[in-house]
């Protein structure tokens with residue numbers, strides 16, 4: 001059974017009625033790291049926020065279901081978001097500094113979370129906070145506990161945020177661009193850390209990124225998102241070696257001769273504004289194979305084994 005299962009999720013912008021995410025289906029097994037890939041504005045963060053019940057005002061779940069570890073997150077409307085699932089799903093957000101309280105020392109913030117969410121006493125929470133900081137590779141937890149967020153480097157803040165996400169012992173971790181803005185060495189350390197934390201096989205990670213290098217080194221499965229619509233899903237190696245959807249091919253074409261590098265998607269994209277009011281396939285305008293049908297109707301998922309392709313014309317054989 002999937003640890004995280006999202007079925008046909010739609011997100012709508014209330015004011016304009018536009019569909020920000022359409023028919024997004026995602027399934028993540030225990031012990032796996034799944035990459036959610038897409039260019040800027042494709043809806044990756046909105047997807048994560050919907051699962052956390054943290055959508056901005058004016059964006060709402062308009063259809064679909066989601067459940068984590070067998071418990072429903074929502075059914076249909078965001079109003080019914082079940083906050084009890086918050087201990088089953090934790091977010092490492094895109095901006096670690098913003099996720100921390102700037103006016104409170106790190107130690108105090110961590111103790112507070114542990115007391116509230118794990119019902120620990122003061123002393124126990126303090127010990128656990130220290131242990132968690134060590135677990136994310138911080139060798140001098142005492143210094144970090146006493147620091148305010150602005151006194152720490154970006155990489156250190158990200159470690160703290162990961163420690164806090166771990167502190168609730170959620171089986172599903174969503175890491176939204178966990179290494180953006182960090183220098184290459186720190187990036188590698190944070191990714192290694194996430195991989196190590198996964199080694200026990202009890203959790204699952206949804207790794208949100210636009211960096212194909214991160215995906216190829218970290219993820220078992222990859223979900224390719226474009227304009228709020230899933231284009232293709234499959235095991236990472238299969239997708240990289242044999243992309244089926246025209247968008248995935250377009251994305252990977254330039255990578256044939258070299259290892260994917262940071263910002264590959266950004267480099268490939270010339271026109272990135274997507275029209276969320278499109279009725280048909282979101283990629284139709286840019287697709288060399290599109291026909292009237294593509295412009296008119298959204299494609300249905302074609303599934304074969306572990307792969308899914310959402311295209312009117314291309315399927316997995």
Ligand SMILES: Nc1ncnc2c1ncn2[C@@H]1O[C@H](COP(=O)(O)OP(=O)(O)OP(=O)(O)O)[C@@H](O)[C@H]1O
Pocket residue numbers: 013020038039040041042043044045046047056057058059094210
């Ligand atoms: N508060 C809001 N109300 C309505 N629409 C919004 C709001 N915030 C963002 N959007 C729209 O939602 C779309 C998806 O945004 P999202 O932040 O999920 O993209 P992303 O894939 O995470 O991009 P990035 O890689 O830059 O983080 C954007 O195109 C944006 O226009």
Ligand code: NI
Pocket residue numbers: 044045046094176
């Ligand atoms: Ni984002």
